[in-house]
Amino acid sequence: MKMVIAVVRPEAADAVRQALLAVDIHKMTVSNVKGCGEQPGYVESHRGIVVEVNLLSKVRFEIAVNESFVKKAVDAIIQGARTNNIGDGKIFVLPIEQCYRIRTGESGNDAIG
Amino acid sequence: MKMVIAVVRPEAADAVRQALLAVDIHKMTVSNVKGCGEQPGYVESHRGIVVEVNLLSKVRFEIAVNESFVKKAVDAIIQGARTNNIGDGKIFVLPIEQCYRIRTGESGNDAIG
Amino acid sequence: MKMVIAVVRPEAADAVRQALLAVDIHKMTVSNVKGCGEQPGYVESHRGIVVEVNLLSKVRFEIAVNESFVKKAVDAIIQGARTNNIGDGKIFVLPIEQCYRIRTGESGNDAIG
Amino acid sequence: MKRKFLALCSLVVAELLIPGLASASTAGDAAAINTGDTAFMFVATGLVFLMTPGLALFYGGMVRKKNVLNTMLCSFVLIGLVTIQWVLFGYSLAFGADAFGGLIGGLEYLGFSGVGGAPCAYAATIPQGLFAMYQLMFAIITPAIITGAFVERFRFPVYMAFALIWTTLVYDPLAHWVWGAGGWLMEMGALDFAGGTVVHVSSGVAGLVAVLVIGKRKDYKLIPMFPHNTPFIMLGAAMLWFGWFGFNAGSALGLSTSSLAVIAFITTNVSAAAAMLSWLAVEWIHNKKPTLLGASTGAIVGLVAITPAAGFVSVASAIAIGLITAPLCYFGISFLKVRLGYDDSLDAFGCHGIGGIWGAMATGLFCDPAINSAVKHSGLFLGGGLHQLGVQLLSVVVTLALSGVVTFGALKLIARVTALRVSANDEIMGLDISVHGEDAYRDLVTE
Amino acid sequence: MKRKFLALCSLVVAELLIPGLASASTAGDAAAINTGDTAFMFVATGLVFLMTPGLALFYGGMVRKKNVLNTMLCSFVLIGLVTIQWVLFGYSLAFGADAFGGLIGGLEYLGFSGVGGAPCAYAATIPQGLFAMYQLMFAIITPAIITGAFVERFRFPVYMAFALIWTTLVYDPLAHWVWGAGGWLMEMGALDFAGGTVVHVSSGVAGLVAVLVIGKRKDYKLIPMFPHNTPFIMLGAAMLWFGWFGFNAGSALGLSTSSLAVIAFITTNVSAAAAMLSWLAVEWIHNKKPTLLGASTGAIVGLVAITPAAGFVSVASAIAIGLITAPLCYFGISFLKVRLGYDDSLDAFGCHGIGGIWGAMATGLFCDPAINSAVKHSGLFLGGGLHQLGVQLLSVVVTLALSGVVTFGALKLIARVTALRVSANDEIMGLDISVHGEDAYRDLVTE
Amino acid sequence: MKRKFLALCSLVVAELLIPGLASASTAGDAAAINTGDTAFMFVATGLVFLMTPGLALFYGGMVRKKNVLNTMLCSFVLIGLVTIQWVLFGYSLAFGADAFGGLIGGLEYLGFSGVGGAPCAYAATIPQGLFAMYQLMFAIITPAIITGAFVERFRFPVYMAFALIWTTLVYDPLAHWVWGAGGWLMEMGALDFAGGTVVHVSSGVAGLVAVLVIGKRKDYKLIPMFPHNTPFIMLGAAMLWFGWFGFNAGSALGLSTSSLAVIAFITTNVSAAAAMLSWLAVEWIHNKKPTLLGASTGAIVGLVAITPAAGFVSVASAIAIGLITAPLCYFGISFLKVRLGYDDSLDAFGCHGIGGIWGAMATGLFCDPAINSAVKHSGLFLGGGLHQLGVQLLSVVVTLALSGVVTFGALKLIARVTALRVSANDEIMGLDISVHGEDAYRDLVTE
């Protein structure tokens, strides 16, 4: 089991979800984050004082999948989020050792989907 | 050392915390997330146009524990969060390779608690 | 590749970012969380009823780095966040199995920076 | 709701067919109209109007995020509902000539018939249409106050029905008894300058009875659920305070015949100020944490308490009334409510019930014939003995009884037909999403 | 913008040099001034002023988080822009004596010259300075309404230019035709009590034409983008409603010569109330989800619809006007807009265009000489035949034509010089950050 | 606070015991009362009242999330504190007959004794009670303005004491000198229509001195801390603007004796509009980012600058005053403040100090006897020479001196007894939680 963590542009979040659904990945957890990387920030101004802001709004997906779904998930995310411009984001795959479905107490591969 | 990540219903969050405290797990990090899975969404309406919303509010716990506490943590979370209805959420256990307490610079098993 | 997760005091977040930049770590994802641990909470009062609140605002950093940068990252975070008072927070290092840059489709060590 | 809507429609059609029924006369007795008084009462009416949205914010800020829209709508919708009720028959029931031996007003003003530019006996220097609008604003906010007690669990359609019943069977008769031509409480000498009993005691007790009938919120464990947006609370309180100038000073119904408007303006502001400071002082003594919620609540209970007394007492008395109301309500909310274990969500009873009862009694303690010649017996503290206090007590008891009984009866009756509360699941989801299908704030940045 | 600023400066300097050009006379014909009327109109002016910030909140709450400041600024900045335009020449164009054969007002009031404490023919009992300020507030809010259609994509500097052109070439002439001395629409007998055509139809159709010209938001897919802050919407709606009392009742321009102010006050409130209930009923019938957004929208369209009719119809007619406007607008927004596929972001046309047209026509259906002697022909439903309806239709068509054509022409012309829309990237980032360099809310707790 | 509370209580008790001390007379000289004027001044008073909650929002939106409630409470609580101070003795100090050789007013109005329905010399056509309430609202907002300088670090109980001292030792004497019967600044010919020096210069400089005494916020590094909620700022600015109509037009104290109210109404709105546009233009020139914060700030400094001049200058002059104030304040805030390195958190000095000084001087440049016969010497730009400018300068200097010295002295004195600032830890936690034990917004969805 793997945890696929993706950080994408806010405006791409919807397309990512659609792409995931299209490959039969329905379960995920989503949150607001701020990111910084190569993407240039923007300027805020406040009564004549101008400040550069580098942390930009991003959306973070957390998708736990069985091994066989990892590639599908990664491809779907890339498909939904890629604009070829700096700031498209990253995908990280982390190992999951165990998983439980709270409702049933099931664990392991069965619990993930 | 393991990272126990749990996504639960907002209304269960308090019970989960109590259950964790009861098994002597006091340290945790909590955040708001949105989740989708099997649980049906709800309908929003806006000046006569009706839209189905699937992302529901959930609360995410991140609890780093030593191996011996993993089962206690999982059981406590299940106890606090289980309603037997779709949407109760998931628990994921990920490996932690190293841990530091910022205040003291300690690392390893001692730093986690 | 490792995922360095740090939970620090909100007021230290800026210093942590500066310290990371100083060791050439520019990419990171940041979010608001609430944490509880040893740090004492505070009291809220509401029309004469007083309640103890234990979940305190914290800022969570998620920084994916190659092995060679782990120590730099950890040291920088500690340098930026340490006040020697209870509540300074924790750093967790988790393994990353794979990483992708969405913009280019690159993967592995090259994709992380 | 559907049926109610159809009923409304047919009423309107009926009126359109019966010529003249609702045509407001324009040929006013212009000579009697004082434009200064009219301008003043127009302002006062607008100010009291603004109190209901102010209350929506005050209450809305206090509930949890998942119930804010339901809470705000419960106040806001009454501007719609009670306006139509008032125009169709409510005004007539409250301010028509005595009918049924003084129990209620007659039907001569149905559909605002004849209510137009000419003055009437209630206010000789302004158009009756304006007087009726002014009184409407009171009729709107009164049931809105009740909602503070039972929000976060009450079914919306049931609420609409309940509000309609309550305003018709409690507010309209009470207004008639206290302010209507020949109203028996007024005749008896009860003093209620701007609605201490009619508005605050009646709604406060209705809230208490309602929560006793419908029960606690599922997750209420005697600890408060904290406000989700305290700046809204202060803004709401400020709008209420601002509006209250119209509420109390406007109750003089003009500027030309007396200086009561100015007196009431001063006492109102002074009592609110004193109660705000007094509430903060109590908080300071209690746990050294004076709060913005406390300052706002203090101001409101100071305004509640001075309402019946505003045009009858001196400035010094107004300070005393304000100073005392804050600890009384504080005690009621932080001790009595917890001890007795009822779940008055936003303290409708704790603020308006307790504050209103204290204000009504305080009027019997401090009323002063030197301030207002309508005061026939000086208050107890001015050496007038217990007489006025007794009358005030009676009017409080009558209000408690009428409002309590009707509220109880109405809810019990409705409960036979349909559920009063939303389902447990809907309550957990929050009423905004489950009942209204809308979410107050967008959380995800993608939205 | 820089150039405009310089132009403004030089105008001001010019005025300073030409003595007397802008000196407001103080030696008013004090005898004619009625202080009650003046106090009333001062209040009415203040109330209408407040509508523009109210609209800023109403609109601001409805857009997505990333565009809220741009949206609010589009309304708020007009208080600045239109005030200066009005004082320099707008008022003169609208209310000066007929020039160019009645197409527009003359230049006698340039720089508010002679507009001071003395009354004028428009309102004999209040200072002309106050009359001019009252009318200014209408001039401010009208272009602000348009913005609801095209927010979330329009360039700000272009917007400033467009607003200046539009208020000069559409609003000022229209106001002259309908309300100016010898205005030809008024002479023809068109009834528009407080601006149904001048304000609402004109701005609503301008919004529609504008979005047809500039196109949809990039990510608009016929499903609405949900409001980011619904409590702001209710607060904005409440401020609008409150202000509308000044808008409609104030249009009687005083209290001393007629009771129209009171009539308009009543019909305004009643129509808004009926429309609120009616909107909620439609939502209930549709999907059992009455909403706070719906209650707010209903109230607004009820206010829009009664605007032209407020001083001409009975209370019963006002109820009917309100009840009918809600389903009309609901249908327009949820069906027509989707079917035709234009992107009227916040339904400026759906609410003000449709509601305004209905109100103008309804005036021809319900107007009643018994209410207002200015009504020469009873409405169709009062047996007066089709005459008034025809005149109303004509005034609607004239408004649609003038506003539609000028809006289209102005935008097409500007589009030759510069882009109307922000870049795709800026639209995605949100206009707050990309255009204004500011972020409405701080998300990170560190900030 | 406890002790202060006890002191208040005993005063009240004292008054209750000394009969008549505080009884407001109702037997007013009704003949002299003009109901139109009275209605107007009632409205003006309400409008100025609303400015303080408006300021609470304006300031509250500008601070960081963790300090919003403290910031709002600092303004809001003054409605309580200053009301009581004013009623007990403040009004008498300011508007009583000269005592101590004109340094301060006498004690004849202690406890509002004799302040009731009858008019007084200050305003012959309205009840003195209303005049006193109107002036109260000015007394409330003045110290509230100061808080903008030192929020996010000042101790709350110390603040309460400071506010009480400041309003008594700075505001009351200043008001007496400028507006009181026989006030020496007024006698000398200083022109201050609505409080440019008394309100704005005095509070602005107090803010500057206070931050010099207490020092910077711990984490202030010459870059601004961004507002946490900019829509609140616009709403606050709009409420201030709305209220300012009462502030400036109301300063004519009526409508019947002059048309100054209308003149002031026009100049006020025009100056604010010009300053808003001018601020946006400066931002545009600077970095092409016109902001909503800028539009709001521009409007406020335009209102500040016109305050002393409102009833003395022409419309064209008002435009000029507004156009110039924005760049002046912009420069002061973005350059001077940074260069000199003081931490005026929300620019109380930058807006009210600089804008107020400019306004006072501008009155000496533009004042026009043709507008107001109280102007004895035309302004410099109207050919009247330097005389009036000199008098204005003197009144500014006197204000700077009095307010600066008392603020410095009071803070230094208090600092001997107790700390002025919260602890470093509390400052980091935020004052809302550490000082008040409440959190403005609920973040976790579980709450």
Ligand SMILES: Nc1ncnc2c1ncn2[C@@H]1O[C@H](COP(=O)(O)OP(=O)(O)O)[C@@H](O)[C@H]1O
């Ligand atoms: N090493 C990293 N660790 C954590 N988050 C990262 C990392 N690299 C990128 N991100 C996230 O991805 C976002 C986009 O990265 P950026 O470098 O701007 O563009 P790109 O991925 O196209 O090179 C960042 O804002 C950040 O949230």
Ligand SMILES: Nc1ncnc2c1ncn2[C@@H]1O[C@H](COP(=O)(O)OP(=O)(O)O)[C@@H](O)[C@H]1O
């Ligand atoms: N594979 C997954 N990856 C990430 N989050 C998940 C996953 N499965 C479930 N979740 C989280 O758990 C929540 C509940 O899941 P759901 O399928 O609705 O109910 P249940 O867990 O009872 O089957 C989801 O809203 C989502 O936040």
Ligand SMILES: Nc1ncnc2c1ncn2[C@@H]1O[C@H](COP(=O)(O)OP(=O)(O)O)[C@@H](O)[C@H]1O
């Ligand atoms: N085991 C843990 N799992 C998850 N989060 C933790 C854990 N321990 C600490 N934290 C986070 O670190 C924060 C600080 O911890 P605390 O125990 O208060 O102080 P310290 O780290 O100085 O001992 C907590 O509020 C919490 O967010």
